[in-house]
Structure formats: structure tokens, C-alpha cells
Amino acid sequence: MPSTVKQPDRRILDHFLVPKHRILSLEEAVEVLNKLGIKPWQLPRISVNDPVIRLLGGKPGDIVEIVRNSPTAGEYVTYRVVVSY
Amino acid sequence: MSYGPYGEEERYTISGIRFSLLSPREIREMAKVTVIRADIYESDGSPIMGGLRDPHFGAIEPGERCPVCGNLRQDCPGHFGKIDLARPVMLPHLGEHIYRLLQATCRNCGRILIPNDKAAYMLQVYRRLKERWPVLADIFAEEVAKGASSTTECPHCGTKQYKLRLVKPYYLYEVREEGEVRLTPSEIRERLERIPDDDAELLGWDPKSSRPEWAVLTVLPVPPLSVRPSITTESSQRAEDDLTHALVEIVRQNERLKNFIASSAPESMIEEAWNTLQNVIAAYIDNELPNIYQLSHRGRKQLKTIAQRLKGKEGRLRGNLNGKRVNFSSRTVISPDPLISINEVGVPVEVAKILTVPMVVTPYNIEDARRYVLNGPYKWPGATVVYKKRENVKIDLRYQRNLRQLAESLEPGDIVERHLIDGDIVLFNRQPSLHRMSIMAHRVRVMPGRTFRLNLLVCAPYNADFDGDEMNLHVPRLDEARAEAEELLLVEKHILTPRYGGPIIGGRQDYISGAYLLTVKTTLLDINKVRELLRGVSDASVELPEPAILRPRPLWTGKQFISMFLPKGFNFRGRAKINAGDLKCDSEDCFYDSYVVVSDGRLLEGVLDKNTIGAEQPESLLHYLVLERGSEEGRRFLDTVFRAFIKMLELKGFTVSLSDVLVPAETMKRIKSMVANAKNDVIDLIRQYNEGTLEIIPGRTPEESLELRIIQRLQRLRDEAGKTAIDYMDVFNNAFIMARTGARGSDINITQMAAMLGQQTVRGRRITRGFRTRTLPHFKPGDLSPEARGFVAGNFRDGLSPHEVFFHAAGGREGLVDTAVKTSQSGYMQRRLINALQDLYVAYDGTVRDSENNIIQFRYGEDGIDPQKTYHGRAVNIDRIIEEVKNVTGGGAGA
Numbered sequence: 001m002p003s004t005v006k007q008p009d010r011r012i013l014d015h016f017l018v019p020k021h022r023i024l025s026l027e028e029a030v031e032v033l034n035k036l037g038i039k040p041w042q043l044p045r046i047s048v049n050d051p052v053i054r055l056l057g058g059k060p061g062d063i064v065e066i067v068r069n070s071p072t073a074g075e076y077v078t079y080r081v082v083v084s085y
Numbered sequence: 086m087s088y089g090p091y092g093e094e095e096r097y098t099i100s101g102i103r104f105s106l107l108s109p110r111e112i113r114e115m116a117k118v119t120v121i122r123a124d125i126y127e128s129d130g131s132p133i134m135g136g137l138r139d140p141h142f143g144a145i146e147p148g149e150r151c152p153v154c155g156n157l158r159q160d161c162p163g164h165f166g167k168i169d170l171a172r173p174v175m176l177p178h179l180g181e182h183i184y185r186l187l188q189a190t191c192r193n194c195g196r197i198l199i200p201n202d203k204a205a206y207m208l209q210v211y212r213r214l215k216e217r218w219p220v221l222a223d224i225f226a227e228e229v230a231k232g233a234s235s236t237t238e239c240p241h242c243g244t245k246q247y248k249l250r251l252v253k254p255y256y257l258y259e260v261r262e263e264g265e266v267r268l269t270p271s272e273i274r275e276r277l278e279r280i281p282d283d284d285a286e287l288l289g290w291d292p293k294s295s296r297p298e299w300a301v302l303t304v305l306p307v308p309p310l311s312v313r314p315s316i317t318t319e320s321s322q323r324a325e326d327d328l329t330h331a332l333v334e335i336v337r338q339n340e341r342l343k344n345f346i347a348s349s350a351p352e353s354m355i356e357e358a359w360n361t362l363q364n365v366i367a368a369y370i371d372n373e374l375p376n377i378y379q380l381s382h383r384g385r386k387q388l389k390t391i392a393q394r395l396k397g398k399e400g401r402l403r404g405n406l407n408g409k410r411v412n413f414s415s416r417t418v419i420s421p422d423p424l425i426s427i428n429e430v431g432v433p434v435e436v437a438k439i440l441t442v443p444m445v446v447t448p449y450n451i452e453d454a455r456r457y458v459l460n461g462p463y464k465w466p467g468a469t470v471v472y473k474k475r476e477n478v479k480i481d482l483r484y485q486r487n488l489r490q491l492a493e494s495l496e497p498g499d500i501v502e503r504h505l506i507d508g509d510i511v512l513f514n515r516q517p518s519l520h521r522m523s524i525m526a527h528r529v530r531v532m533p534g535r536t537f538r539l540n541l542l543v544c545a546p547y548n549a550d551f552d553g554d555e556m557n558l559h560v561p562r563l564d565e566a567r568a569e570a571e572e573l574l575l576v577e578k579h580i581l582t583p584r585y586g587g588p589i590i591g592g593r594q595d596y597i598s599g600a601y602l603l604t605v606k607t608t609l610l611d612i613n614k615v616r617e618l619l620r621g622v623s624d625a626s627v628e629l630p631e632p633a634i635l636r637p638r639p640l641w642t643g644k645q646f647i648s649m650f651l652p653k654g655f656n657f658r659g660r661a662k663i664n665a666g667d668l669k670c671d672s673e674d675c676f677y678d679s680y681v682v683v684s685d686g687r688l689l690e691g692v693l694d695k696n697t698i699g700a701e702q703p704e705s706l707l708h709y710l711v712l713e714r715g716s717e718e719g720r721r722f723l724d725t726v727f728r729a730f731i732k733m734l735e736l737k738g739f740t741v742s743l744s745d746v747l748v749p750a751e752t753m754k755r756i757k758s759m760v761a762n763a764k765n766d767v768i769d770l771i772r773q774y775n776e777g778t779l780e781i782i783p784g785r786t787p788e789e790s791l792e793l794r795i796i797q798r799l800q801r802l803r804d805e806a807g808k809t810a811i812d813y814m815d816v817f818n819n820a821f822i823m824a825r826t827g828a829r830g831s832d833i834n835i836t837q838m839a840a841m842l843g844q845q846t847v848r849g850r851r852i853t854r855g856f857r858t859r860t861l862p863h864f865k866p867g868d869l870s871p872e873a874r875g876f877v878a879g880n881f882r883d884g885l886s887p888h889e890v891f892f893h894a895a896g897g898r899e900g901l902v903d904t905a906v907k908t909s910q911s912g913y914m915q916r917r918l919i920n921a922l923q924d925l926y927v928a929y930d931g932t933v934r935d936s937e938n939n940i941i942q943f944r945y946g947e948d949g950i951d952p953q954k955t956y957h958g959r960a961v962n963i964d965r966i967i968e969e970v971k972n973v974t975g976g977g978a979g980a
Contacts, residue, residue, distance in 0.1 A: 036932065041217050042939045072960075073948035085221070 008051035019068035021052045024079075029063040032079055046080040053082055060084040105294035106176075112306045116167035117141045117153045120307055123337040125325065137329050137336070142166055142310040163309025168335060170303055171342040172359050173270040177367035177374055178392075179300045180255035186297055187257065187276055189233035189288055193244035195279025197287060198236035199229070208287045226289030233288075254367065254374050270363065274301040305366065307332060327388040331369040331380055338362040413440055413560040419515075420551050422538035423731055426724045427590065428576050430513050430527035430558070431538025434465050437505040437531045440560045441469050446499040457503040458482070458492040465531065470502035471495070505529050505560065510567045512559040512574065513539070515547040519915060522546035522582060522589060526574035542596075542723055543576055545700040546589050577720035580711045583953035587703025588711055588719075592695070592727060595739070597828035598819075599730030600693040601663075602737055603643035606678050609634065610641045614736065618646060621732035622725040643733075644688040650726045652714050656972055657683040657706045662696040662827040681706065685972070695827025698727075703957035709965070712954070745820040746839040746882050748810050756806045756840055760878050763802040764871055770794050771869050791869075792851060796844060799876055803843035807836030814839075842877035842889070845896035851875050852892055863888050 012018055024032065033040065040063065046053060048060055058064060062082040070076040118141035125138050132138035143163035144151035151161040175183065190197050197204055207229055214222035237246050250258040250265065257273060258265040268276075277298035285292040313326035325333075342358040344350075368380040371392035380388040387393075395401045415436050422431055432440075446454045460467030462482045471480045471491060475498075485491055495501070505511070509529040518524060525546065532538060537556055544550060561567045572578075582589040592600060602608060603618075610618070615629065627649040632639035664670055664679035673682050673690065681691030683706065691697075697706040711719030748756075773779035774791040782790045811832060814821045820838070823829045837843070845852055852875030858866035864873035872878070875892040879885040885893060924936040931949045933942035946952070948960065956962040 036930070036940065038938060038940065042937070044940065070947045072946065072950070073944070076944065076947045078943050 008055055010055060012051055013055060018052060019066050021056060022065045022067075023056055023058050024063045024065055028065075032063065032065075040081045043079055043081040045083045048082055048084055058082040103291075103294060105291065106296070106299040107306060108296065108299050109302075109304050112165075112167055112304050115165045116304075116306065117164040118166040118307075120166050120168050120332070120336055121340065123333050123340060125329070125333065126323075137307070137325075137332050138310065138315070139166065142307075145310050145314065163311040165309060166307035168305040168307060168332075168339055170305060170362070171339055171346055172362070173274045173301045173303050174305075174363045174366050175255040175270050175273065176300050176302060177254050177363075177370055177377075180251060180253060180257075183255075183273060183277070183297075183300055184249060184251040184257060185230050185234075186280065186285070186288055186290070187273070188249050189230040190276070190280050190284060191239035191242060191244055192246060192259075192276060194239060194242040195276060195284075196239065196241040196281065197284035198233040198239060198246065200240040204284070204287060208283055211287055223289055226287065230288050253376060255363070269359075270301050274298050274303075277301065302366070305335065327390060328369075330382070331365070331372075331388055331390050334365050334380060335362070335369055338365050411559065413562060415440060415558045416555055418536045419539055419549060419554050419556045420534075420536040421541050421544075423541055423728065425530055425538060425540055426528075427540045427542050427720060428528050429530045429540070430511065431532045431534070431536075432505060432511070432529050432558070433535050433537075434531055434533060435535065436558075437529070438463070438465050438467070440505045440511075440558075441502040442505065442509060442560060443562055444501045444503045446495055446501060447497050451495060451497065454495055454499075454501045454503070455492040457501055458495060459488055461485075461488050466504045466506045468501045468503040472500040472502075474498040474500070505531065507531055510561060510570045510575075512561060512570060513537075513547075514557045514559070515549050515554065516557075517912065519548075520546075520582070520584060522579045524574065525576045525579055526570040527576060541593070542590050542700075542727060545591070545593065546576075546579060546582070577716045580716055580719050580723070581708070581953050583951065585703060586952045586955035586957045586959075587701065588705070588708045589701055590723065591700035591702060591705075591707050592698045592730070593700050594829050595734055596727055596730045597695050597699060597826050598739055598823055599732075599734040600698055601822060601826045601828070602739070603730060603733040604647060604688065604692045605643065606692075608643040610643065610646065611638060615641055615646065617736060618729045618732050621728050644690075646729065647693065647726060648687040650722060651683060651686040651688065652710075652718060653686045654972075655683060655686045655710065655714065656968060657681065657697075657709055658968075659704070659706070660696060661692050662694040662699075663692065663825045664696075665825075668825075692826075694825075699827060708956075712956070739819060741820045741823070743882065745814075745818050746835065748813055748839050752809060752813050756809055759802060759806055759809070760841070763798055766798050767795050767871050770798070795869075795871070795874075796846075796851060799844045799871055803836060803841060806840040807832060810840040811835055838881045841880050842885070842893060844871070845875040845877055845892040847875075847895055847899050852895055854895070861888055861891065 029040075040061065043063065046058075046064060048054070048058060053064065056064075060082050064080050064082060066078045066080060068076050068078070118135065118139045120135060120137055120139070122133050122136040124133055125136050127133055132140060134140075140149075140152050141164060143153070144156060144158040144161040147158065149158060150156070151158075151164075153164050154161055199207065211222055211225055211229070214225055238244070239246060248260040249268075250260055252258065257268045259268055277296075277300065280297050282292040285297050290297055308328065313328040313332075315323055315325045315329065317323055338358065338361050342355065342362055345355045345358050364377050365380070367374055367377050368388070369390050372379050372388055372390040373392065380390065382388065393400075398404060415432075417433070417436070425431060444450065444454060444457075454468075457466060457468040458471060462469045467482075469482055471482065472478070473480065473494075475496070480491065482488065482491075507528075507530055510526050511529055512524055513527045514524040516523075523546070525543070527539075530538075537558060539547075539549070539556075547556070549556065561570050576590075580588050580590045619627075630641070630645050630649070633642045633645060634640040658673065659681055660670070661679045661681050663677070664675075668677040668679045670677055670680045673680050675690065678690060678692055681693070681697055682689045693706070696702060699705065699707075702708070707719070707722070710722055770779065770791060774787060777787075779787060779791060779794070781787055782793060785793065811821065814835075816822075820830065820835055824831055824835055847854065852860055855861055859868060860873060860875065864870075868874075872888075875895070877885065877889040877892055879889050925933055925941055927945045928934050931944050932940055933945050934940055950960045952958060956965070
């Protein structure tokens, strides 16, 4: 349940330590899951109460693409499933 | 025994394991005998019917037929019995679970203390969670129970609820207004019975397999005799298993309770007997529970009951299931052999005659097979067993008279268990197995003696030395296993470690000294020396270059010698270990020969030492050689040139003697005066401190400041004294060579031998322990002078005075304690880390997954790079590529 208290400050999205999050469309999500050959719950998880997820309006079950900078690989793409706890 | 792929027998996959409570019904159904007698044997020695050795527990004597299943002891699985308890008894380890359950449910109607609709919703949530994330479901159930426990009135029947109090392990009290009332196991069982299935499920139980009331026993299962075998000593005395002893006690107490009840004894006596029974059953399950009377032998040795069998390092789990003993393995002391390849291991003939490999006879190897069979089990290389395919029999050669005839009768398809021979692949291991290089595959080399022999260069990955170390050897027997070991585990594939992307195998100690002596500018080799060195290098087929000096006689430099073994086109430049202090150079224009240059496989300048060929030195000559030229080339280098290094030491002779640390009297005099100066400085510091004029270091007390300043000053003294002594030493001083090339020892070691030991410390401070105000009675109370606080001005060459020895021992002891503590702590940390990570793996798509296919990383290490194949962690080394291109195109700007 996304908290109804104050929304997080939008500016956190621009902070350099916060990686880029993007909620995938259903088609994209299915494609990612098929590529990896897994079910959603086998992905790493992220809470709906995570500030970035609240700002992006993620709901439990959504799959988020996170692109972070990596000192060794340049860019590292991960996927997480939004969960309600 | 079968070989090759699995037979026709059906195979099953375990889909899950469920632990649950036994229901009284199950216990009664599986019980073949009810135990009512506390004695075991009749007076004539036969087991009592209805006693704990009743034959219905299963056949155990040879030839005995089981009265239950009719089988002999080989085939009788053993049968359970039961003890009908006169009164219910709690399962001792479930006290907390029962407590939780009772607190969350109504004492009257048994319903969960949550209103119906809410409970129904929660149950739905719980079931959904249980399906996907069972761990979360358990946490959820715990939260539900916590919430329900705080309710004071039942939402279903309105009954007032009391708080419960649990006294471990299993006493429950109800806190009523009139005081605490103990709940008897009977009452507890009644309450548990009233809990509906759904409510039990919401509280984290699985009522289908474990109803709550089953946690209170009404009938106790008695395990078969095969679980608690009795042993007969030579004097035909019977000794029963500890479990049997515990069960005897249970039966005795149970019968006593029965009698009391039957004779309507006073309630207090019944209560007492009941409690005793409860205690005995608790001890039968776990004799180490807190607050129980432990069962023991007459000799007051504790009984090993069920929990004790399972628990701990030697328990069933860790001792028998996680850790098993294996066949086709061997263990003995290791010793060095510099003449065998790093890929080899020397195996004693005696061992080779016991460890065997199955060999399928084919038309191509039938001659060999016949020879092995002919030699028999006691002559190496022989064979121990033959499986005849046609007759389908196993023939043990130990009991075979006519080996010749058997050898003749061999035909393709038969299997010969032959001795280990040269070239077989075996796995070699030294504990603790901390990284993957702790188990590597070696090729066998059978030799006389009783120890495993290994090349000194592989000591590093095993962390082995020869002060009595033992190692294990395992023989993979199937072709598949042998191939896998050879391809993946062979020593040469582990010269580079994935730990830090560098060579873990490499020169140490004498290899380094030898390399230095061979490559140093002053070494010139005549043809005889070169030949001698080449002879040490067995499989050398190299072309001798034109000698560096032609007259008066041809002489080669050590660098030319090395160059014969470096691959063409190989380049390297870097600093040698000796490139420090007075011998520092930053470029290849180096007067001291401390900058190493290899061009097109020729060692042009610089000496080889720890920085270029040492073990655990990333980005060294050895590293680049192995990484870029392949592990086989690397192995060849280690097996040839390194042997020459050792040979070089043999030719030259290398030792350290007193004269190596001898310093002229005049230098010693200078050191003495330095000591005097330092002492004066310290006295001055103490004076300043006493006067209060000492400059205080920010954040420190005056005392700490004084100590720090004194330590600083004395440290400087030792450094200066060491430098004075070492400066005097010439470059051909062997101790000096070892320290500077990184072969062994350091400047500090030389300082301590030649100049002074310096300040001894305990816990990073000068030594202050001992008597109340002084370290030793040699000093005045409160003496802060250097020598009274562990400063040792003496050295190992001249010897120490008694109090100096004492201080040195105090400092040395701390080091020993530190290493002991550190290894045990880091060992435990390592164990937990491995347990957490052990079933993660890199899948074929480059992701890291766990055993349930959950994704841990989307790409291994974020970049998907194997650290073993990196330059000290970096996937590409731009500098080296640029160098490479420059060399190919003819060098820099001119190209």
C-alpha cells in the first residue's frame, strides 16, 4: 500500500546517487521475463514504499528497470519487481 | 558395483521435505509392541516380552527371524514400539510454540483472538504468502500471533483472557487475579484440541500434518533395536545403548504413575510422579535442556539422548551427513621435490598399490591389462580385481592362484581394477580448503618413499610447508571425472588466481635468490656452467646464443641464459624489487640494473627478483607470460627456468653466516653513540613532562603524549641504527641480497641481527605490565626510561641481556596470540560466508542465480568478467596494448 503521507521530494530523481528507474510496460516486462526464463517473483524486489517507486507511481507487480553506473561495467541494467511490503 | 551411466532402475526426484509431528494414531499404528516392563532381560538372559528388547522390535541377532516381518536381520527394517503414557506429557522443545499458540487463542472456545472477518482475510493473505514466499509467511504468522496475544477478551465467546507465563522449557502458568495457576499438560492438550484448523494455520501451523495437540504426547514411540543396538563385550557382558537406558527410566516412571493413579494415591504424589515422567521424557529427547534433571549413568556420565546424537560437530548432521568418509583416497605427509613438474605429484608405491582405477579392456589395451593382471595385487604395476563381463563375476586377485590363466582369459569388455600408474589424474587437497586452488588435479608419478611429493612452487596455493603437513589425495575413477579434472583442475590452469587476477604460483625464497644471482650483472657463465644449468632443466631444447664475451674464453651472461626460455615476441618492462633506496631508477636508463626490460623474448636489462617472478605478484613478468602466452607456456617456464634458479644456487653456494651481520667496531661505536643520544632525548622528554613543559599532542593526555613522543624517538633510533649497519654491508652480502630481492627477511630482520632489536611493544605501547609501578625488579619504581620500558638496545649477533630477553619474549608472545585469535575468527567468518554463497552459480546466460533460480545479479560481477583472466582486476591493460602495437610497428614515432 503506497503511503498516503507526504509524497517524496521530486528532486531526489535528479540526485546523482539515485539511478535511473523506469516502470516497464506490460509487453516490455513480459519480454524481459521471457528472456531470463523466470517468473516475476524470481526477480530482486523493491518496495512500493521506496521513494522513487512512489514518485513514479509503481504498483505491486510492476517491473522496474534500473540503470546504474558501474565502475567496472559502465552501465549495469537490473530489473526489480515492485512488492507491497 | 556398476560403472558408466545409471542402470535401468527407476530414479526419483525429491520435490520437497516436510517435517511434522507424529499423530498418536500414527504412533499406535506403527507400533508392533507396547512396552510395559522396565526390565530388559529375564533371569535366564532372554529378552522380556513387553520389555525394551522385545523381539518385536526387529531381528538383530544373526540367524534370528523377525516375528513381525519374518525377515532375517539383513532384511528386517526394525519396528517401532510404543509406551502408553499414564498422563499426557509435553514435547519439551515445543514449549515456546505451545505458549505462542495458547496466548493467541481463547482459553474457553479455542478460537483465535481475532474477529471472524478479520481472521478470514488474514488467512487469505497468509495462504497467498505461503505459496510464494514461505519465509515471509512465517514472519506474518508471528505478527498475527503477537497481535492476537494482546487481546483481553475473546471476540467470539466473550471470555476474559489471562496472560500466560512460560518457564522454560515447558512449564506454563496462567496469571489470574488470585495468583498464578500452573496449567497441567492435560489442560494444555484440551485447549490445543479446541483450536480449529483454520486458526492454527493462521498461527503458522500446518494442521493437516501437525495438529497442535500432538505437541502433547499421550503415547510415546519407541525406536527399533537397530537404532539403539546393545553391545556385547568379550566377557559376554551386555551393555545397552544410552537410548535404551533412557527408555527404561521412562517406562519405570510411567508404571509408577500408573500405579499411583490406580491405587488413588494422594494428588500430590501423582503430581510428583507426573512431573518426574515429564522430566524423564524431556531428557530422553534432549539431555541438555536447561532446568531439567539430566539422566546419567551410575558413573555420573551424561546419557547421550536423541538431541545429543544429532547435534554438534560429531553429530549425525555435521559428522555423518555433511561430512562423509570416502574410498579411493589417501592421506600422508608431504615433502618437496623440485625436480618433478608442478603438474605432478609423487605417490608412494605402497599407496599406488592400494588406490585403483577401473580400466575397460579393449583390443588396444589388452596387452597392458594382461600385464597388470599377471603382476597381481602385490607387485606394482598390477591389479587388484577383475570383473569378467561374460561370466558376470568379480574376481579378487588376492585369492587368485593362477594369474597367468586369468590374464590369458581377459577379453574386451572386461574391467580390470589396476594400480595407480604414472600419468593418472588425481585430486590433491590440503585443508583448510579456503579457495578453489586448495583442491587441484595432479598427474601421478609413482616413486619410492612414504610421502607425497610436490613441487615447491605449488606450496603457495595450498599454503603448504613441509614441517609435518599432511595432504589428501583422491582418485577420480570414471572417464568423465578424469577428463573434467584434467581440463578444469590441473595445476597449470591455476597459476593465475581469480582472487586478485595475478599469479598465485611463482618464485619464493631460494627461487628468488637464485634468479637474482643468475641475472645479476656480475654473473658470467662459461660453457661448463651453462651446460650444468641446462642439465638441471630436463626437457630443454633451446638454442645457445652467441656468447656475450668471446675472449679469452666464451662467456654467457645469466640474462642470455634466461632469454633462451622466454617466448619470441614477448615484451615486458617494470621495476625490480631491488629498485628502491639507493638503487632507485625510474627508467630503463638504469645504472643499478634494477629496471627490467624484456624485448622480443630477450632479457636486456634488469635483474629478476620477487617483483618479476615472485608468487602472488600481480602485473609481473610471470603474470603477463602466463596470461598472454597461456598456461601451458607458463607451466613450461616454471618447470624449466625455475629449476635453473635452484641449480644456480647449488653451483654458487648460498648461505648466511655470522660474518654477514658483522659490522666494523667503528660503526658499532657510532650506533652506540646514537643510542646514547636517543636516551638523552628521552630523558629530556621525561624532564619536560615532569616540569609540565612538554608539548602536548592535540586530543591526547600529557601521559599519552609523552609515550607517543618516546616511541617516536626510539623508532627513529632503530631506523637510523639499522640504516647505519645496512649501509655498511656490501652488495654481495647474502642476508642483504635476500632482504632486498624479497627472497626472505626484511631490513628489520637485518637490523635486529646486526644493530639492535629496538622497542618491544604489547598492544602498541611500550611494555608497562609486570609489577605495580615497574616492569621488572631490575628497575626503580616509576622509571620511564627506555630500557625500563622494553627498549632493547642489544642485537641477536651480540646476544641479549636477561631483561632484554624478557621484553622480547613479551612482545613475541603477543604476536603468537594475535595469529591464533585471527585465524579462528576469520575462519568462522569464512565459513558463514561460504554457507551463504555456496549454491549461487553463473548461469549460461551470464546471470547469477541461486538454487531456486532467483536472480542475484543480472550479469556476473556487473561486467561478466572472469577475474582470473584479468590484469589485477582490470579486463584490459591499455598500456600493454599500446606497447604491443609500438613493438609490432617497429617502435614509436619512427614507424
